[in-house]
Amino acid sequence: MTTATAPLVLDDTAQDLLFRAARTANRFTDEPVTDEQVQAIYDLVQYGPTAMNAQPLRVVLLRSDAAKARLLPHLSEGNRAKTAAAPLVAVLAYDVDFHENLPTVFPHFPGARDAFADEAGRHKPARDNAHLQAGYFILGVRAAGLAAGPMGGYDATGLDAELFPDGRRRSIMVVNIGRPGPDAWFDRLPRLAYDEVVTEL
Amino acid sequence: MTTATAPLVLDDTAQDLLFRAARTANRFTDEPVTDEQVQAIYDLVQYGPTAMNAQPLRVVLLRSDAAKARLLPHLSEGNRAKTAAAPLVAVLAYDVDFHENLPTVFPHFPGARDAFADEAGRHKPARDNAHLQAGYFILGVRAAGLAAGPMGGYDATGLDAELFPDGRRRSIMVVNIGRPGPDAWFDRLPRLAYDEVVTEL
Numbered sequence: 001m002t003t004a005t006a007p008l009v010l011d012d013t014a015q016d017l018l019f020r021a022a023r024t025a026n027r028f029t030d031e032p033v034t035d036e037q038v039q040a041i042y043d044l045v046q047y048g049p050t051a052m053n054a055q056p057l058r059v060v061l062l063r064s065d066a067a068k069a070r071l072l073p074h075l076s077e078g079n080r081a082k083t084a085a086a087p088l089v090a091v092l093a094y095d096v097d098f099h100e101n102l103p104t105v106f107p108h109f110p111g112a113r114d115a116f117a118d119e120a121g122r123h124k125p126a127r128d129n130a131h132l133q134a135g136y137f138i139l140g141v142r143a144a145g146l147a148a149g150p151m152g153g154y155d156a157t158g159l160d161a162e163l164f165p166d167g168r169r170r171s172i173m174v175v176n177i178g179r180p181g182p183d184a185w186f187d188r189l190p191r192l193a194y195d196e197v198v199t200e201l
Numbered sequence: 202m203t204t205a206t207a208p209l210v211l212d213d214t215a216q217d218l219l220f221r222a223a224r225t226a227n228r229f230t231d232e233p234v235t236d237e238q239v240q241a242i243y244d245l246v247q248y249g250p251t252a253m254n255a256q257p258l259r260v261v262l263l264r265s266d267a268a269k270a271r272l273l274p275h276l277s278e279g280n281r282a283k284t285a286a287a288p289l290v291a292v293l294a295y296d297v298d299f300h301e302n303l304p305t306v307f308p309h310f311p312g313a314r315d316a317f318a319d320e321a322g323r324h325k326p327a328r329d330n331a332h333l334q335a336g337y338f339i340l341g342v343r344a345a346g347l348a349a350g351p352m353g354g355y356d357a358t359g360l361d362a363e364l365f366p367d368g369r370r371r372s373i374m375v376v377n378i379g380r381p382g383p384d385a386w387f388d389r390l391p392r393l394a395y396d397e398v399v400t401e402l
Contacts, residue, residue: 007241009346014215019248019337040208042399046392047220048336051353053390059399067402091402105391125353128332128373135249135336136220145210152252152326163402172329189254190306191247198243198260201268201292201364 018142023185025147026082028178032063033088033146041140048136052112053105056098056126057133058169062089070162075174076153086149086176091159092137093169094130096122123170130172141177147184149176219343224386226348227283229379233264234289234347242341249337253313254306257299257327258334259370263290271363276375277354287350287377292360293338294370295331297323324371331373342378348385350377 008015016022038061050056062068068089072080083089099116106112116122134150141148151174159171209216217223239262251257263269269290273281284290300317307313317323335351342349352375360372 007237008245008344010215010218010245010344011212014211015245015344017211018340019245022248024250036208038399039395042395044209044211044216044220046398047223047389049225049339049349049351051351055393055398057398061399061401063401070402101393101397105393107390127329131329131332132336132339135333136340138250138333139219139337139340143209143211143216148250150250150252188248189308192256192302192306194240194243196302197247197256197258198239198262200262200264201271 017145018139022142023147023180023188025149025176025178025180025184026186027181027184028082028086028147028176029181031087031179033177037144037146038088041137041144044143045133045136045140048133050129050132051125052102052109054098054102054125054129055105055133056094057130057137058093058095059137060091060093060163062091063087071159071174074155074159074162075151076155079151079153079174082149083151083174083176087178088176090137090175090177091163091171092130092134092173092175093160093164093171094126096126096168096170098122098126127170127172134173138175141175145179146177147180150174151176218346219340223343224348224381224389226350226377226379226381226385227387228382228385229283229287229348229350229377230382232288232380234378238345238347239289242338242345245344246334246337246341249334251330251333252326253303253310255299255303255326255330256306256334257295258331258338259294259296260338261292261294261364263292264288272360272375275356275360275363276352277356280352280354280375283350284352284375284377288379289377291338291376291378292364292372293331293335293374293376294365294372295327297327297369297371299323299327328371328373335374339376342376346380347378348381351375352377
């Protein structure tokens with residue numbers, strides 16, 4: 001079998017780690033998630049592509065009870081206990097002022113920053129690309145041998161007012177992170193069939 | 202070194218394949234991308250998590266000159282030649298009616314479909330989660346040993362009118378796919394430092 005016809009090059013162990021065996025966790029062990037692990041995750045996923053290399057994703061880590069106490073009231077009730085017990089919680093957000101970095105991160109287009117001078121036009125690309133990066137980040141958590149529990153069930157207005165009172169960041173997702181505990185997940189939910197998702201024009 | 206302190210579990214080869222050596226390609230060889238490869242990519246990335254398991258991403262493949270002739274006029278001029286020459290082009294879109302699948306893909310919440318009855322409320326979660334899945338998809342292309350060339354430089358209104366005249370899908374990105382050709386990419390652009398992206402509350 002040549003490389004050309006081998007469907008995937010990524011080895012089975014890595015496929016399992018990132019996608020097939022990995023699962024959204026709702027319960028974690030007490031084992032801490034270290035700064036070294038988070039740094040290693042970022043060192044890896046920073047290379048994922050974004051439009052104009054803008055990299056709008058920002059990550060706020062919460063570990064302490066004091067930090068979590070600011071987050072928990074804004075989560076939907078069903079998400080509070082598991083988040084309180086997670087060794088690490090990451091609030092993913094986008095930087096409303098991502099364009100200020102464009103002269104550095106996209107230097108061959110000198111007009112890039114000015115093209116985004118209007119804040120109203122920045123929210124959509126920032127939110128889009130931060131979600132793209134959230135996909136990389138979740139897989140990066142799994143690459144560290146950890147389980148992620150991404151959640152959208154929270155009051156974004158309340159959370160943003162508490163964590164980002166200057167309005168320069170907007171949350172897109174809350175992710176619990178740790179080693180999966182006992183009965184960490186539900187049964188795998190059904191996925192759409194290939195023909196429901198992929199078509200050829 | 203215990204598992205707990207090893208920063209990443211994913212092996213170096215896989216890290217390189219997905220993130221470190223992988224690059225956004227602008228030029229490809231003529232080698233075709235097979236249906237088997239696309240199927241294998243989907244079989245892998247389908248397991249990436251989405252909110253309420255809604256899986257709003259849809260993928261339209263374009264290979265023929267006739268199919269590309271419908272796409273190219275809507276791309277910004279700088280993106281046309283490379284897309285015309287790419288062995289495979291994938292238009293990534295979201296399904297405006299993703300909620301119709303919720304009784305199947307999220308069966309334990311019987312009211313999920315009705316909660317999204319208002320179309321105006323569906324665009325944001327569909328677009329958000331399709332971008333999350335686009336992150337998985339780009340890494341899946343790389344897992345197949347192929348290079349991806351994601352592009353946002355196109356007229357979405359014109360492209361959507363041409364490819365999705367019934368308005369039930371909305372494009373989010375166009376991705377050229379193939380084996381990288383000679384001089385396939387520019388030098389790596391700078392990434393933001395850890396401290397610019399990750400903070401602790």
